[in-house]
Amino acid sequence: MSNSNIDQRKIVFTIVAWSVGILIFFPILWTFLTSFKTEAEAIASPPVFLGFDWTMENYGEVQERSNYFRHFWNSIVISVGSTLLGLLIAIPAAWAMAFVPAKRTKDVLMWMLSTKMLPPVGVLIPIYLIFRDTGLLDTRTGLVLVLTMINLPIIIWMLYTYFKEIPGEILEAARMDGATLFAEIVHVLTPMAVPGIASTLLLNIILAWNEAFWTLNLSAADAAPLTAFIASYSSPEGLFYAKLSAASTMAIAPILIMGWFSQKQLVRGLTFGAVK
């Protein structure tokens, strides 16, 4: 193939890649721009892209009306809490599956993953009733527990894939050296798996942060995270697009910034084991 052909293909691929990227990013960009418009400009037809009067008014109103920081703090507690609790359960579970597999370990892994394919609404009523009767409704503890449960299969799968890459001989060496099971996991396995654990942690925080179904259904005021904060701006009396956009921008900004800084780690974690 001649060099000019390769160059042409490169240009076409670059254009296609950028187009797809912009297409995916456009709703976020539009939301971001709308958050700086007035309500009238936000619903103007034809829409104005950049030529409007930029205003911070929506952000002020949103904070005044809804106390953004309370929701933000709830989101932090729920996503970090459920991730840490999930890791605490998943590390020993993944260790067992990776290093002392039983006959049906693969089946257990598949079964765990299959629970992610069920529509969550199928178990909403029983879980709601359990939460009501145990006093967990609208509590951060309740949301931490439910998000831990729903994300546990993914955490275990990711850690399992990562642990499988660690040579079993190193753990056997630790056993010969007198390490107890606890010491083996704490002193040998976990430090060796830090990159994998870090990417699992990041991904799970993002998943928990973005989770809306359970957080909206099981919280009302006290424990409501940012998902509930955004939802509160879609009212039956009519939509306030500009304020909704400001609320959305404030809700997604922290996780977007975190994702941006840790993208290398995330991609590495998600593709680990895919290519040897």
Added chain:
Amino acid sequence: MGSIRLENVTKSFGNVEVIPPLDLEINEGEFVVFVGPSGCGKSTLLRLIAGLEDVTSGTIAIDGEDATSVRPARRGLAMVFQSYALYPHMTVRKNIAFPLKMAGMDQAEIDRKVDGAANVLNLSSYIDRRPGQLSGGQRQRVAIGRAIVREPKAFLFDEPLSNLDAALRVNMRLEISELHQNLSTTMIYVTHDQIEAMTMADKIVVLHDGRIEQVGSPLELYRNPRNLFVAGFIGSPKMNFLSGAGAEAYNAHTIGIRPEHLTLSKENGLWKGKVGVAEHLGSDTFLYVTLDEGSHFTVRAEGEVDIRHGDTVFVSAESEKIYRFDANGLAL
């Protein structure tokens, strides 16, 4: 300290019995080598002794005490793995100190022991490096250092030199032999390389399909192999075998002659053949001869021999150097 006795030990994985009932006695201070082809069960046997695998039946006694159900660390054995199995996130110092830390030893004592082991194994100059910054030979030394500091009853080596290049392997072989002489601790060493077995062992255990074919000193096995398998496995180049009429002349089903016990002549001899390949090493010449009756012989001649590819030669052997085997492959 350091005697190990295996009685009726078996190991099965599911329905597959990899170690049929087996008895073995390893005496205090011995350097015992388990040797055999890949898949013969030698590593499994070592792992059973280490406690990394559970025996299916039978007992393992260490220093006279039943250790069959004792967990690995409590058996007082130290193991050096084929892949070194160093902790990649720890420095050399921390790697060597790890078993002592696990034993709850105080820090001053740990430092003293680690420095001692580092001196013995010439590790001091890279004591603060991580395994990833070391060469294969250095890593292997760290693995040995980690084993030494525990002052174990016995050392277990699982093919420790197979990841090293040929020159380094010879050096490390000598170092391990010297270590054994200095420490006088029991050592069990697994290898598929019969040269390692012959050069290092006090006692060789030849394994085949999980069974012990023969146990003895290197020269015992070389001089008096119990069967065809041992005869063919011990010695390099391997023993030549001849069946049929050639063997019947010696009242045997098969006869075996070592390459170094064959003599060559251009005029006359027992078997006539044609030289296929001649390897001239200077100190020795290896000739691969196809006999007229179809068998292939390897002949080792001392020094330089003026025989080339395609030459017709006669091969002979003194009758006392001919090994005889029956139809079951057992030595007569």
